Amino acid sequence: MTDYKKIVDDFMVDVIAKNPGENEFHQAVREITESLVPFIEEHPKYKEAKILERMVEPERVIIFRVPWQDDKGEIHVNRGYRVQMNSAIGPYKGGIRFHPSVNLSIMKFLAFEQVFKNSLTTLPMGGGKGGSDFDPRGRSDAEVMRFCQSFMNELYRYIGPDTDVPAGDIGVGAREIGYFFGQYKRLKNEFTGVLTGKGIQYGGSVIRPEATGFGVVYFTQEILKTMGMDIKGKKVAISGFGNVAWGVVRKVDELGGKVITLSGPDGYIYDPDGVSGEKIDFMLEMRRSGRDKVQDYADKFNVEFYPGKRPWSVPCDIAIPCATQNEVDLEDAKQIVKNGVKCYVEAANMPTTLEAMKYIQENNIPFGPAKAANAGGVAVSGLEMTQNAMHLSWTPEEVDKKLHEIMINIHNTCLKYGKEGDKVNYVKGANIGGFVKVADAMIAQGIV
Ligand code: GLU
Numbered sequence: 001m002t003d004y005k006k007i008v009d010d011f012m013v014d015v016i017a018k019n020p021g022e023n024e025f026h027q028a029v030r031e032i033t034e035s036l037v038p039f040i041e042e043h044p045k046y047k048e049a050k051i052l053e054r055m056v057e058p059e060r061v062i063i064f065r066v067p068w069q070d071d072k073g074e075i076h077v078n079r080g081y082r083v084q085m086n087s088a089i090g091p092y093k094g095g096i097r098f099h100p101s102v103n104l105s106i107m108k109f110l111a112f113e114q115v116f117k118n119s120l121t122t123l124p125m126g127g128g129k130g131g132s133d134f135d136p137r138g139r140s141d142a143e144v145m146r147f148c149q150s151f152m153n154e155l156y157r158y159i160g161p162d163t164d165v166p167a168g169d170i171g172v173g174a175r176e177i178g179y180f181f182g183q184y185k186r187l188k189n190e191f192t193g194v195l196t197g198k199g200i201q202y203g204g205s206v207i208r209p210e211a212t213g214f215g216v217v218y219f220t221q222e223i224l225k226t227m228g229m230d231i232k233g234k235k236v237a238i239s240g241f242g243n244v245a246w247g248v249v250r251k252v253d254e255l256g257g258k259v260i261t262l263s264g265p266d267g268y269i270y271d272p273d274g275v276s277g278e279k280i281d282f283m284l285e286m287r288r289s290g291r292d293k294v295q296d297y298a299d300k301f302n303v304e305f306y307p308g309k310r311p312w313s314v315p316c317d318i319a320i321p322c323a324t325q326n327e328v329d330l331e332d333a334k335q336i337v338k339n340g341v342k343c344y345v346e347a348a349n350m351p352t353t354l355e356a357m358k359y360i361q362e363n364n365i366p367f368g369p370a371k372a373a374n375a376g377g378v379a380v381s382g383l384e385m386t387q388n389a390m391h392l393s394w395t396p397e398e399v400d401k402k403l404h405e406i407m408i409n410i411h412n413t414c415l416k417y418g419k420e421g422d423k424v425n426y427v428k429g430a431n432i433g434g435f436v437k438v439a440d441a442m443i444a445q446g447i448v
Contacts (some may be wrong), residue, residue: 011037015056022105024325027354028112029056036367039417049447050235051439058111059092060084063104064154066132067255068147080151082130082166083111084157085244086113088441091384092128093378094335094426095169098176100135106325109168110349113237114378116434117371120410123382128164130155136171148179154185155180158195161388164191167196167381168322173243174199174209177309193388197383202392205384207399208377214400215323215376216347218407222317223343223366226424227414234342239263243295244347246283248322249275261311263323264294268311269304273298287436297418315339321351328352333359346370357427364423372410372430379406 009029015029033052040046066078081104084092094114097106107129115127134147159166168177177197184194192201198204207214221231234257238245241262249259258274262283271279279301286296298305312319319341323329327348328336328443333356337343344360345368346352350359352367361367380403387393393404411428417436418429442448 006039008033012071022110024154028109029084032431035428039432044325046439048217049443058083058085066150068150073367078132078134080132081107083107085111085127086427087126090126092126095167097131097169098134098171098173099221100138101130102133113371117375119434119437121379123377143180146178149183152180152183153280156184160193162193164390193385196384203388207378207395210215210247212244212374212377212382214251215407216248216373217251218404219373220345222411235260235315236318237261237314238320238322241283245322261314263311266293267309268305312336317342319344320347322347325350326353328356330355337363345373347374353404369427369430
């Protein structure tokens with residue numbers, strides 16, 4: 001019998017030697033390799049063409065200096081990144097993250113994940129990711145604008161509507177995309193769909209801000225359907241309170257479920273009545289304030305706040321991490337399983353450690369991986385690119401309908417490649433489903 005574990009371990013020895021210290025990147029590659037090795041062994045054309053070896057090597061990595069001046073006149077220097085991972089099925093596509101934790105490992109893991117995620121959407125998008133270790137917290141609007149302009153002064157050379165189309169991610173929303181777009185237009189003297197997540201007035205798509213969260217909930221609904229359940233009446237524990245969390249809360253509320261927790265870097269809140277109505281709008285206010293404190297919610301609505309804690313000990317039916325990478329570890333996973341959750345769905349990118357993921361799966365809880373579950377955001381970015389290319393814009397109903405169809409399709413792909421007896425291994429299904437299209441395109445395009 002083929003020793004798959006040994007093949008994975010040998011492959012990882014090379015990846016680790018070539019990319020020393022890049023722990024998040026190693027983690028993302030290992031997870032995918034574990035799913036893919038048995039499939040590749042069964043399909044020798046991928047093995048002979050060394051597709052996986054080629055996929056873990058970015059097509060291009062750009063690292064650049066981003067100097068800028070604060071409101072007091074002091075000069076700062078940050079580091080900018082753009083990882084152009086794979087362009088086999090379309091221009092590089094993926095967000096830009098501003099967060100002090102940003103480094104090459106985080107950029108590469110995100111870009112790698114993005115390749116599979118974008119492939120799953122069925123739209124023609126390659127994978128990339130960018131960002132900076134810039135911390136927008138406490139920065140004035142003028143400072144953020146100067147930073148974005150400086151970032152674009154370098155990045156503009158490497159992007160374009162048919163080359164690489166960045167968008168938002170943690171720390172980058174409509175305001176930052178506006179500053180990027182303005183600077184790009186000025187430098188290139190071109191009005192094109194070079195970025196997504198733009199304002200509606202200048203080529204943005206409706207539903208883009210809420211798309212990631214809506215897509216996560218549509219995907220969750222499909223998982224529940226396979227178990228004969230529905231989101232109505234279900235208690236949902238989530239982390240985060242940013243853009244993705246906001247979209248999840250809105251859709252869960254609309255479909256009759258109840259989101260009972262939110263979290264921030266300062267701790268989590270427990271709201272047994274559920275986040276709905278004006279409380280949802282307050283999430284936007286909390287984000288706009290730039291304070292990054294979820295305690296504000298507890299103070300305003302008089303609910304319990306647990307400082308320094310994560311929300312995973314709260315009993316719920318569905319758990320959806322919406323904050324950041326590796327926010328759910330083995331201890332958290334044990335709590336989640338003990339509380340009897342019906343399903344676990346990743347809304348943030350790689351929010352679960354490998355041990356935690358395995359523990360949840362071993363306990364027969366359906367595990368919706370990010371690259372499938374949160375693909376709705378980039379899918380609507382893809383729809384924004386289409387609208388830009390056609391010089392028209394669709395209505396909210398049209399975009400939402402397309403998003404919903406895409407999420408159902410992604411779920412079907414997971415079923416196609418992930419069925420194991422009467423169970424579905426969504427991690428395997430998403431990894432193989434995302435791989436096949438990119439791998440076949442790479443083979444067709446020769447050794448490039
Ligand atoms: N940052 C988002 C993601 O992780 C969206 C990227 C995009 O719209 O290009 O998928």
